[in-house]
Amino acid sequence: MQNPLPHHPNLDCWLYASHCALPSAWAPKAVEDIxxxxxxxxxxxxxxxxLLFNGTRFVQFLEGPANGxxxxxxxxxxxSRHRNVTTFMTEQQSCRIFSNWSLAYAGPSVFISDKIENMVRNIPSASSEIIDMLRSFVF
Ligand SMILES: Cc1cc2nc3c(=O)[nH]c(=O)nc-3n(C[C@H](O)[C@H](O)[C@H](O)COP(=O)(O)O)c2cc1C
Structure with missing residues (x-):
């Protein structure tokens, strides 16, 4: 939790997926450090x-002032800790989805692997589905 953030009429957001380039034995600890x-x-x-991490792939959504x-x-x-960064969405939005989270992270979630793989193959229609899944993990 954090102090209330100032209201920005225009928030940039970015949704992407990538492949983890860390050796699998170290990845969970390294991701916690990140x-x-x-x-x-x-x-x-x-x-x-x-941020979602399924052991091999990252999916991350960020929102805030454009410069940040x-x-x-x-x-x-x-x-270099990940590669193949694929953007799903860069958009402007007027209110935050993750207003209480500087970076919500639920730990390695291997059981959502299939869902992530299906979604990232289904660009771009999957963006809202991915954000819904991120929300379901943190709320
Ligand atoms: C999957 C992944 C997600 C990351 N998410 C963030 C993030 O949300 N915020 C952040 O400051 N750095 C994040 N980082 C770390 C940055 O890549 C970078 O190491 C860090 O911000 C320091 O910036 P610098 O290397 O330009 O000094 C992430 C790295 C990875 C591999």
Missing amino acids: VAKSIQRNASLEVTGA VAAIRQSILAD
């Missing part, structure tokens, strides 16, 4: 969002 650092950086840039989302996106795109 999340711990991300919570701080996202909060400082007024960015909120959620752009800065984090640049870092994420350059991060």
